[in-house]
Amino acid sequence: MDRLGRASFPALGTDAVVLSAAPDRLGVALDEVRDEVAAIDRACSRFRDDSDLSRANALAGGPVAVDTLLLDAVEVALRAARLTDGLVDPTVGDAVRVLGYDRDFAGVVRNGPPVARVERVPGWHRIELDRARGTLTVPRGASLDLGATAKALAADRAAVRAAAAAGCGVLVSLGGDLSTAGPAPEAGWRVRVTDWQGSTADAEGQTVRITDGGLATSSTTVRRWQRGGADVHHIVDPTTGGPAQVVWRTVSVAAADCVDANVAATAAIVRGDTAPTWLTSIGLPARLVHADGHVVHVNDWAQDAAA
Amino acid sequence: MATSDQTRRDGMRLVARVTGWAAAGGLLATGLFAGIAAASNPGHAKVVTPAATSGSSGSPATTTPQQDQTQTTPDDGFGTQDPQQFQPPQNAPGNDGGGGGNVVSGGS
Numbered sequence: 320m321d322r323l324g325r326a327s328f329p330a331l332g333t334d335a336v337v338l339s340a341a342p343d344r345l346g347v348a349l350d351e352v353r354d355e356v357a358a359i360d361r362a363c364s365r366f367r368d369d370s371d372l373s374r375a376n377a378l379a380g381g382p383v384a385v386d387t388l389l390l391d392a393v394e395v396a397l398r399a400a401r402l403t404d405g406l407v408d409p410t411v412g413d414a415v416r417v418l419g420y421d422r423d424f425a426g427v428v429r430n431g432p433p434v435a436r437v438e439r440v441p442g443w444h445r446i447e448l449d450r451a452r453g454t455l456t457v458p459r460g461a462s463l464d465l466g467a468t469a470k471a472l473a474a475d476r477a478a479v480r481a482a483a484a485a486g487c488g489v490l491v492s493l494g495g496d497l498s499t500a501g502p503a504p505e506a507g508w509r510v511r512v513t514d515w516q517g518s519t520a521d522a523e524g525q526t527v528r529i530t531d532g533g534l535a536t537s538s539t540t541v542r543r544w545q546r547g548g549a550d551v552h553h554i555v556d557p558t559t560g561g562p563a564q565v566v567w568r569t570v571s572v573a574a575a576d577c578v579d580a581n582v583a584a585t586a587a588i589v590r591g592d593t594a595p596t597w598l599t600s601i602g603l604p605a606r607l608v609h610a611d612g613h614v615v616h617v618n619d620w621a622q623d624a625a626a
Numbered sequence: 627m628a629t630s631d632q633t634r635r636d637g638m639r640l641v642a643r644v645t646g647w648a649a650a651g652g653l654l655a656t657g658l659f660a661g662i663a664a665a666s667n668p669g670h671a672k673v674v675t676p677a678a679t680s681g682s683s684g685s686p687a688t689t690t691p692q693q694d695q696t697q698t699t700p701d702d703g704f705g706t707q708d709p710q711q712f713q714p715p716q717n718a719p720g721n722d723g724g725g726g727g728n729v730v731s732g733g734s
Binding site for chain 2: 532624
């Protein structure tokens, strides 16, 4: 069994976990991860009034000079929207807010009165991004939410930085969105895939070994609250402006990086019944847990041990 | 004869009027169809990169609709290689045979 360095700290409204293949290099890796996560938070958080994203949202309708990091993050979000035919759309900000997710999740009122619903999200194609001038234009009447991509992007960037600085393999987890960089431990990185990232490592699920790339899990069982007695969760279907229909409890996807894994996992939740076919077509290994508990594996994702 | 000339002139006026209305209608229809097409196929978000900017500093950026050419990653070694497609890992997740993991991946 490989001996790994391990540390964790609160970040981005969840927990960051850093593993290093060389235990004595953990401190170096950890410093890099902290820096990268803090930078993403300053640029991309919709819960911080002083973030570049909050400024751009507040001044929607006109170009706003923003940090290059936010431009990078928005480009990643636009690519996600294209690859998913708009099912992962950064302009769901208002839809999520109207549903009640209007602050860091720890502060979201868990049981509130009925809410209206945004009938149709403004659409990602209306975002304007000008690299030459360093400006972002959020569509008038819209607000961006980079929740489906920014955390994964942070994990990817942090893992690369940490592995380069530490000179060893590193795994970074931000709220269960995992990215690896550098040589994996001999036995690979052992990951427990389950419904909630705050679970213990023996929670119901599957333990897999990964050697490269990223792995992300999206779930309709977490970040849930109630409005008017009805259950609401955080994954919005842009075509309805409401929470995605709960066909899958949890979808885990592996990809070359965490961004692709997380985008595909989120889109799969929104797609519902057609998710396995779609995941097969895009070639990403995945494990889907149906609302009734049965498990579907796609593209060489190993079968569960008990299956 | 006079009646014939008058009839011809009236006919010509009618043809000119009909032609004018047809041309105006054509222009209106073209605009209408263009509007419908733009609304139904909105294309891509506008992304302007420095490479798309011509002229010296201070010159207006050339705004070009992004036609699947977004550069999603800087040259720092992370991210996907092909912005047009999802990229799979080199190795699919293999079964560990049970027990706990070094880390948990779950919804958050």
